[in-house]
Every structure is written in structure tokens, then in C-alpha cells.
Amino acid sequence: MAVCFSSPVKLKSIDHFTLLFNPKPKNNTNKPIFKCNASVTTTATEPQPLFTSVKTFAPATVANLGPGFDFLGCAVDGLGDYVSLRVDPSVHPGEISISEISGHSKLSKNPLWNCAGIAAIATMKMLNIRSVGLSLSLEKGLPLGSGLGSSAASAAAAAVAVNEMFGGKLNSEELVLAGLESEAKVSGYHADNIAPAIMGGFILVRSYDPLELMRLSFPQNKELFFVLASPEFEAPTKKMRAALPAEVMMPHHVWNCSQAGALVASVLQGDLAGLGKALSSDKIVEPKRAPLIPGMEAVKKAAIKAGAFGCTISGAGPTAVAVVEDEEMGKAIGERMVEAFWKDGNLKAVAVVKRLDRVGARLVGSIPR
Amino acid sequence: MAVCFSSPVKLKSIDHFTLLFNPKPKNNTNKPIFKCNASVTTTATEPQPLFTSVKTFAPATVANLGPGFDFLGCAVDGLGDYVSLRVDPSVHPGEISISEISGHSKLSKNPLWNCAGIAAIATMKMLNIRSVGLSLSLEKGLPLGSGLGSSAASAAAAAVAVNEMFGGKLNSEELVLAGLESEAKVSGYHADNIAPAIMGGFILVRSYDPLELMRLSFPQNKELFFVLASPEFEAPTKKMRAALPAEVMMPHHVWNCSQAGALVASVLQGDLAGLGKALSSDKIVEPKRAPLIPGMEAVKKAAIKAGAFGCTISGAGPTAVAVVEDEEMGKAIGERMVEAFWKDGNLKAVAVVKRLDRVGARLVGSIPR
Numbered sequence: 001m002a003v004c005f006s007s008p009v010k011l012k013s014i015d016h017f018t019l020l021f022n023p024k025p026k027n028n029t030n031k032p033i034f035k036c037n038a039s040v041t042t043t044a045t046e047p048q049p050l051f052t053s054v055k056t057f058a059p060a061t062v063a064n065l066g067p068g069f070d071f072l073g074c075a076v077d078g079l080g081d082y083v084s085l086r087v088d089p090s091v092h093p094g095e096i097s098i099s100e101i102s103g104h105s106k107l108s109k110n111p112l113w114n115c116a117g118i119a120a121i122a123t124m125k126m127l128n129i130r131s132v133g134l135s136l137s138l139e140k141g142l143p144l145g146s147g148l149g150s151s152a153a154s155a156a157a158a159a160v161a162v163n164e165m166f167g168g169k170l171n172s173e174e175l176v177l178a179g180l181e182s183e184a185k186v187s188g189y190h191a192d193n194i195a196p197a198i199m200g201g202f203i204l205v206r207s208y209d210p211l212e213l214m215r216l217s218f219p220q221n222k223e224l225f226f227v228l229a230s231p232e233f234e235a236p237t238k239k240m241r242a243a244l245p246a247e248v249m250m251p252h253h254v255w256n257c258s259q260a261g262a263l264v265a266s267v268l269q270g271d272l273a274g275l276g277k278a279l280s281s282d283k284i285v286e287p288k289r290a291p292l293i294p295g296m297e298a299v300k301k302a303a304i305k306a307g308a309f310g311c312t313i314s315g316a317g318p319t320a321v322a323v324v325e326d327e328e329m330g331k332a333i334g335e336r337m338v339e340a341f342w343k344d345g346n347l348k349a350v351a352v353v354k355r356l357d358r359v360g361a362r363l364v365g366s367i368p369r
Numbered sequence: 370m371a372v373c374f375s376s377p378v379k380l381k382s383i384d385h386f387t388l389l390f391n392p393k394p395k396n397n398t399n400k401p402i403f404k405c406n407a408s409v410t411t412t413a414t415e416p417q418p419l420f421t422s423v424k425t426f427a428p429a430t431v432a433n434l435g436p437g438f439d440f441l442g443c444a445v446d447g448l449g450d451y452v453s454l455r456v457d458p459s460v461h462p463g464e465i466s467i468s469e470i471s472g473h474s475k476l477s478k479n480p481l482w483n484c485a486g487i488a489a490i491a492t493m494k495m496l497n498i499r500s501v502g503l504s505l506s507l508e509k510g511l512p513l514g515s516g517l518g519s520s521a522a523s524a525a526a527a528a529v530a531v532n533e534m535f536g537g538k539l540n541s542e543e544l545v546l547a548g549l550e551s552e553a554k555v556s557g558y559h560a561d562n563i564a565p566a567i568m569g570g571f572i573l574v575r576s577y578d579p580l581e582l583m584r585l586s587f588p589q590n591k592e593l594f595f596v597l598a599s600p601e602f603e604a605p606t607k608k609m610r611a612a613l614p615a616e617v618m619m620p621h622h623v624w625n626c627s628q629a630g631a632l633v634a635s636v637l638q639g640d641l642a643g644l645g646k647a648l649s650s651d652k653i654v655e656p657k658r659a660p661l662i663p664g665m666e667a668v669k670k671a672a673i674k675a676g677a678f679g680c681t682i683s684g685a686g687p688t689a690v691a692v693v694e695d696e697e698m699g700k701a702i703g704e705r706m707v708e709a710f711w712k713d714g715n716l717k718a719v720a721v722v723k724r725l726d727r728v729g730a731r732l733v734g735s736i737p738r
Contacts, residue, residue, distance in 0.1 A: 071627035247616040258440035
């Protein structure tokens with residue numbers, strides 16, 4: 001199915017925002033703060049495609065990170081979604097079609113109802129693409145509803161694919177805004193998955209109006225591994241969000257704030273023990289959500305007992321995420337976490353050990369015109 | 370008045386804590402995290418005084434810093450209290466006497482009811498001083514109830530004076546615990562003034578049980594000035610604390626948490642604009658307290674309009690603190706803040722511009738034995 005930009009897709013926030021920041025290369029680590037203000041303006045002239053086809057990858061992401069609830073996330077390498085995008089003369093100019101989805105059978109090929117499609121449309125609109133038709137193929141590497149930013153990975157890969165196809169004219173923050181269109185539709189207007197999926201590393205979402213993102217650079221000379229234990233269990237974001245309290249006791253607010261500060265400092269200082277401790281310290285969200293995921297509390301205990309620096313729920317779950325500095329040790333810890341999911345939660349689970357992704361969504365292949 | 374250590378002074382938390390960390394020099398900036406666990410043990414053998422007298426200075430401190438409420442504080446150079454301490458054969462061995470207090474007439478000379486006295490006693494107890502009597506003289510450089518950590522400065526100067534007198538055997542965190550005894554009595558068991566007063570710079574209080582402090586090092590090659598505008602107005606900590614809500618709406622919690630994270634990142638990165646913005650961003654505490662200080666809201670606006678990076682209430686007020694990078698500009702901004710206090714609050718005020726203090730409480734004079 002092809003969709004024209006004059007279709008009824010709502011690009012609410014894009015319509016309402018204007019990007020005021022200067023264009024700069026993606027993944028620029030020198031200037032850690034990015035600001036977008038008011039509405040995104042489309043590029044003045046329509047760019048032409050530089051490629052016949054491009055292929056992009058976008059990583060899984062771990063949002064929340066305990067006390068970083070709803071404003072902090074990071075990218076995880078080696079897990080994610082691929083998007084292949086090609087110029088398709090059979091698609092009406094200015095429209096996009098989803099030709100294939102592999103790795104998941106339930107996803108809609110209607111671009112208006114597909115994360116990749118929505119983000120691609122938003123990006124094409126920003127670029128003012130009117131005279132080229134595109135075909136998109138999505139390879140899902142991430143399961144849905146796992147707490148690993150599955151929708152954000154699809155959206156990020158699609159937004160970056162469209163942008164790369166036309167010469168990379170949009171910067172990271174504009175791409176995050178495009179991805180946010182998709183996130184808003186499927187899981188809420190939250191950038192804590194889509195921002196790190198596009199930009200890599202740790203990203204702090206400072207505000208939405210204007211969108212302001214801070215890159216928290218984990219030191220290049222230090223290693224950081226995540227153990228991700230995913231049980232066969234559905235933890236719908238809606239249900240997990242409904243479990244949250246409307247109000248927070250002041251002492252818990254102060255506690256979580258201080259742990260959030262400690263988490264940020266630990267990331268910037270490359271202090272794994274501090275990071276893990278902060279990860280485990282949430283007194284507000286995790287205590288409400290963990291009981292809804294069978295075995296989660298035992299999994300956390302098992303991970304820490306086995307030597308993880310810390311453990312919490314990844315995103316809204318059900319994946320449990322632990323932090324380690326050594327890959328082999330991470331594998332052993334993953335086994336303990338899987339055992340605990342089985343023993344205490346009666347859930348089958350699989351565990352993987354993955355590095356911090358410092359790059360974010362990227363081009364992995366292209367055929368020049 | 371002299372007080373013996375077997376007196377009924379309550380050293381509750383010191384009795385309940387044991388310091389587990391290794392002794393290390395004060396103001397060590399290489400290891401940013403400090404932990405104390407369980408109860409403070411007194412030194413095994415009684416140290417002898419190295420000096421006939423010592424004189425110490427402890428700086429003013431700005432606690433809260435907007436979204437850093439109750440867990441973040443920093444020290445301000447050039448404002449503070451002095452303590453002179455001498456070996457006094459006329460004081461009963463193991464006891465301390467307050468001989469003089471200048472700069473403030475209302476303070477008690479009873480060491481049990483004086484911030485400097487309580488902290489000195491706690492420090493002597495930690496050092497196991499039994500055979501030397503001491504006389505303490507306090508020069509108040511800070512007004513009481515100003516929101517600039519007046520009680521913490523007295524306590525810090527006293528604790529460091531006693532420690533230096535006997536060879537500096539206690540480290541910073543032990544001294545913070547001694548100072549906390551004093552703070553607990555006069556303004557609550559909060560370390561966000563006493564920790565930076567003793568250690569200098571920005572200190573994040575991560576937890577109390579065990580006491581865990583994180584030094585947030587502001588880059589050495591960058592300047593940071595505070596404009597401190599203090600009106601003639603009393604803002605009792607108790608009243609200012611009573612103004613706080615018992616619960617916080619979840620969106621405000623998330624907002625303040627993200628700003629606290631941004632504040633910490635800005636300090637570590639030496640990003641003054643980011644720091645100022647975070648300082649100004651509190652949606653929970655400042656909105657409740659500012660209306661209780663006549664003119665405060667106008668002062669904040671005036672400071673930011675005049676070019677400050679940000680402005681908020683210092684501690685529980687009534688001092689307003691703004692952040693600038695240039696001393697001369699700070700003076701001009703201070704004038705605008707004083708004008709606003711007068712115009713909108715009908716309050717006389719004085720403004721000073723002071724650097725970040727990176728050192729904390731220190732010896733400024735000594736006479737060897």
C-alpha cells in the first residue's frame with residue numbers, strides 16, 4: 001500500500017515544531033545538548049535520491065534504567081531491526097509502500113499503521129519529497145512488547161533510511177522528531193527509546209517543548225555490557241503504565257531524584273558499580289511493575305547475587321536488564337536470570353549479553369544510482 | 370562553659386554508624402564516591418595535639434539548587450565562618466569551652482546548643498580525646514537563616530579545627546558525620562550543606578544509611594560565579610519545609626528527576642547554560658516556597674532578564690542565587706536582583722558575587738606546639 005503525504009496521517013508535533021538548531025552531523029559527541037523549538041519546516045528544495053537502495057540498522061534500547069523513568073534510555077548493540085529502502089518507479093511519486101515484513105507476521109503493511117511507515121512518512125515530509133516513490137522492507141530483529149524498544153528500532157531504521165537515501169540532510173534531533181510521530185501512535189509521546197535508537201549511547205530527554213536531548217557520553221575507554229533476560233510473557237505498556245501511582249511521596253521523590261543524579265554521574269564517569277547501584281535503586285516505578293512480571297523480583301536478586309552491578313526492568317518489561325563489565329561473566333549471570341524466571345515465575349526465558357551501542361541507527365548498505 | 374564527653378549530648382547517628390572506608394586525605398578528588406557504613410568507631414589511641422592553636426575557615430553553601438532538592442549542594446568561596454581553637458589548660462581535659470562568639474550576639478555559648486560546639490564535641494569523641502581541654506572561638510561571617518548554610522559553616526569549621534589540631538586523622542566523610550550531628554539538631558538530618566561545607570565543590574548526597582556522598586567535579590579550567598542576593602527577611606527552615614507538598618504529581622516527579630539529571634550532567638561537563646537552566650527548572654519546591662519570600666519571583670525574572678544562566682532560592686531562602694560566568698556581569702545582575710527585591714517585595718537586600726569554592730573547610734592558621 002502506498003501513502004501520499006496529503007493523506008490524513010497526523011503529524012501533530014512535527015506540524016507544531018520548528019527546528020531552530022544548526023544542522024550538524026549525526027552522532028556528534030562534542031556538543032551534548034540538542035534543542036528543537038516550534039515546528040519542523042520542510043527543506044526548501046526537494047533533494048534527489050543519492051542511491052537506488054539503502055539498508056539501515058537501528059539498535060534495541062533500554063529505557064527508564066530504574067530512576068531514569070521516562071527520561072533516560074540507552075542503545076544496545078547487536079540487537080535491532082533492519083530497513084531496506086529502494087526507489088520504486090511503481091510507487092506513486094511522493095508516496096511510500098511497505099513491500100515486505102520479515103521476522104513478525106502480525107505487523108500491518110499499511111504505512112499509516114506501521115512504526116517504520118509512520119516514521120518514514122514523517123521523514124519524507126520533513127525532506128519535502130514529492131517526486132520519488134519508495135518501497136520499504138522491514139526485518140524485525142526485535143520481538144514486540146519485550147521492553148527493548150521494538151517500535152522505536154523500526155521507526156529509527158526507517159527514518160534514517162529515508163534520510164540517508166536523500167543525502168542525510170536531517171540531523172539526529174529532526175530524525176528523533178520523525179520517530180516520535182511513530183512512538184506517539186504506538187506507545188506514547190516518549191523519546192526515551194527513539195532518541196537513543198537514533199543517536200546511540202545514553203540520551204537524557206530534558207524536555208519535549210522544545211524537544212531537548214542531552215547526550216551522556218559513556219567513556220570510550222570503558223566497556224559496558226547489558227544482560228537482557230526476556231521471558232515468554234506479555235507486559236503491555238498500557239497495563240504497565242496503569243500500574244503507576246498518580247502521585248509520589250516526597251521522600252521517594254527526593255530519593256529517586258538523587259539516584260537519577262547518581263545514575264547520570266555514573267554514566268559520565270564510566271562508573272559501572274555506581275551505574276548498577278543506581279539502576280537497582282528505583283523506589284517508585286519498579287516496585288509497582290515488578291510484581292506484574294512473574295519472577296522479576298527473584299531475577300533481580302539472582303542477577304545481583306551472581307555479580308551484576310545492578311538490575312531492573314527494561315522499559316515497561318518484561319525483559320530484565322542487568323549491567324556487567326565482562327561478557328563471559330554476563331553469560332553466567334544470564335543463566336541465573338533465566339533459571340530464576342523459570343523457578344520463580346514459571347516462565348521460559350532467554351538471555352543475551354550485549355554491548356552498549358554508541359552509534360545508533362546507521363546505514364549498513366547502499367547501492368549508488 | 371565546658372562540656373565533658375560523658376555528657377548527655379546525643380550522638381545518635383555517630384553511635385549507630387561505623388566507618389568502613391579506608392582513611393584518605395581530605396578533598397581527594399580522584400575517587401568521587403565515599404561510603405560510610407554502620408557506626409563511627411573512635412580512634413584506638415588518643416592522638417596528641419600538634420598545635421597550640423589552629424584557625425579554620427568553612428565556606429557558605431548553596432543547597433537544593435532547584436531540582437537538587439535535599440540531595441545536592443555546593444560551596445561558595447569568600448563567605449563563611451571562622452573557628453579558632455586552642456589547647457586550654459583551664460578547660461577540664463576531654464572537654465570543650467566556647468570562649469567567644471563574634472559576628473552574632475544571639476548564639477549560645479553552651480557547646481551543646483551551638484552548631485560549632487556540637488560538631489567539635491562529635492569530632493573529639495571520634496578522635497577519643499580525653500586528656501586535652503580545648504577553647505573555641507567562633508567568628509560568624511554568615512547571617513543565620515539566610516539560606517547560605519550558616520549552621521553548616523560553623524559546624525564544618527569546628528569539626529575541621531578539632532581534626533587539624535590532632536593531626537587530621539579523620540577523613541572528609543567522618544567529618545561530615547560529625548557535622549551532621551549539629552545539622553540534625555538545628556535544621557534536620559540533611560547533609561546537603563554540611564557535606565559541601567567540608568568537602569568543597571558540588572556534592573551529591575546519595576544515601577544516608579550508609580552515608581554515601583558523590584563529588585561532582587566542576588571542570589578546573591572553567592569559572593563559575595554565584596550572585597547571592599540576600600533580603601532582610603526571615604524564612605525559617607521549619608516554615609519553608611512546612612510549605613512543601615507531602616506528595617508530588619507523577620509528571621512533576623519525572624520532570625524534576627530529568628532536570629536533576631541534567632543539572633548533574635551540566636556540573637560535570639562545566640556547562641553553565643545547562644546548569645543555569647536546570648537551576649531554574651524546579652516545578653515542585655520553588656513554586657511553593659517562592660511566594661513566601663516577597664519579591665522572589667520578580668528577582669528570578671530580573672536575574673535571568675539581566676543575563677544570568679539561571680536563578681532559584683538558595684537552600685530554604687530567603688537568599689536568591691543566580692549563576693553567571695563573569696564577575697562583572699554578576700555585579701550588574703546583582704543590582705537588578707536587589708532592585709527587584711525592593712520594588713516587588715519591599716525588602717532591602719544586598720548582593721555579592723562569589724566563586725565556586727572547590728576546597729571546602731580548611732586550616733587558615735596554626736601555631737605549632
